[in-house]
Amino acid sequence: MSLDTTDRHYEREFVRTFFTSPTAVEGEDDSAKMLRSAAQLRGMQAPDVWVPDNEDATAPSMRAEGIGNIIDVVAEHGADFPGEIHPRVVWHREDPALRYQGFQQMLRIATDDSDAIEHLDGFVIPEVGDIDDWKKADEFLTIVEHEAGLETGSLSMSVIVESGEAELALGDLRAEMGKPANNLERLFLLVDGEVDYTKDMRAMTRTGGLPPWPELRHNTSRGASAAGLIAVDGPYDDIRDEAGYLARMRENREKGMTGIWSLTPGQVVAANTAPLPPEDGSWLLEVDGEEIDLTEADGNHVYDGDAVAIEKAGEDDYVLSTGSDTRELDADELREEVVNMAAYVPGMDDIVDSMEEFEAAKEAGRGAIAMTQSATLVIDGVEIEISRDRMWDEATYQAAQTPITLFQDVYEHRPDQHEALEEMYGEDVVERATAVGS
Structure with a gap:
């Protein structure tokens, strides 16, 4: 009987990090050295999903050796690796020979005399096309499971969305998964591949860089939500731009996409920690569509910038400037304007406190309660006491x-x-x- 598409057949509900490693490095005494290094990562340096990459990250001439390296390294270290292991094999929607090579790579790993397959959670299939192409990959995995003596559906399949065809296929998943003619319930991750997607779309930018493709990320996140899967953003290749990487992850989380590709151990640490609730609560100002973090000092929250300015114009009068807008306000009007600009970012203890308080209120028969957050904001030396009330009901609780x-x-x-x-x-x-x- 087919599985209900709302029932996950895998354990993880969230994936923060998708870390790829070359399976074989040419010109090294030990071509598997990067695999061995990745396999021994632990703690925040270890990804949720590790991808020994026998496709783009490995030269075609080294891929046969790469499969052997996957077998050796996973057999040795796989049992102790704290995340999931999903090798990426070769595949292409328009190339039967590459699809067959991918099948052979999976089959070789799964049927090897070592116990490597016992430590693998699934495979990553790149360059997929329409939904029929996804079904071909699924059928190959079913054959691999049969040849290896595994139960059907025991190996997960993740795909990389790198073409318009694959993006359109996201809309077919909900209808196709669970049909007796396929085992697409094995799907796990939907991963964006913006580089090849840009090539497939024939897109061009003035600088030669990648377009941001917010539509692709939204569509992938929506497709994952509809089919009960997990969405992961593609690689952020400016590995020194940590601020840009963090901003990209923040934008993704607003779309429901928690996971992101990580190219370096440093990116793994950033991607593992960024989605977690902050340690402490903080305040920010929203000015002209930008969020500006405030600095805490002596219990106050201080704005240090030039997007907002306040000058005293009298004993109880002020001049507030934001961008090109300047207004004369009294103290109450100023407080109201600052309250409208200010927002609170709850820390972990704030979220837990609020949820516990609402749970207690609900148990006492109350359907909604007000939560109050107060602070002193300092802008250009002017102290402004603000207070914000937020009504908590069941919907607020579920979102939190x-x-x-x-x-x-x-x-x-x-x-x-x-x-x-x-x-x-x-x-x-x-x-x-x-x-x-x-």
Whole structure:
């Protein structure tokens, strides 16, 4: 009987990091050295999903050796690796020979005399096309499972969306998954590949760089949500631009896409930590569509910038300037304007406190409660006391639960990160966060 598409057949509900490693490096005494290094990563340096990459990251002349390296390294280190392991094999929607090579690569790994296959969670299929092409990959995986003596559906399949065809196929998934003629329930990750997507779309920019493709990321996230899968953004290849990487992840999370490709161990650490709730709460100002973080000093929250200016114009009068807009306001009017610009970013303990308070209120028969957040903001030396009330009902509670559910998923599946999480939040907050919402 086919699985319900709302029932995940894999354990992870969130994937933060998708880390690729070349399977064979030419000109090295040990061509598997990068695989061996990645296989021994632990804690925040270890990804949720590790991808020994026998496609783009490995030269075609080294791919046969790369498969052997995957077998050797996974057999030796796979049992102790804290994340999931999903090798990427070759594939192409328009090339039967490449598809057959991908099948042979999976078959060789799965039927080797070593126990490597016992430590693999699935395979990554690149360059897929329309939904029929996805079904071909699924059928090959079914054959691989049969030849290896595995139960059908035991190997997950993740695909990389690198073409307009694959993007359109996202809309077919919900209808196709669960049909008796396929085993597409094995799908796990939907990963964007913006570089090849740009080539497939014949897109051009003035600088030769990649377009941002927000539509692709939205469509992939929507397709994953509709089919009960996990969406992952593609690589951010400016590996020194940590601020840009963090901004990209923040934009993605607003689309429901938590995971991102990581190219370096440094990006893995950033991508593992960025989606988690912050350690402490903070305030920001929203000015002309930009969010500006405030600095905490002596219990106050200080703005240090030139997008907003306040000058005293009298004992109880002020001049507020934001961009080209200048207004004369009294103290109450100024406070109202600052309240409208200010927003609070809750920390982990804030979220846990609010959820616990709402749970207690709900148990007492109350359907909604008001939560108040107060602070003193300092702009150009002017202190402004602000207070914001937020009404919490069941919908608010459910929305707030998403970052906690992410934390709980990480805590359950990554025990190697427990120490780091306790250092970030404290043992008491971690204990409460693992219990709230359950």
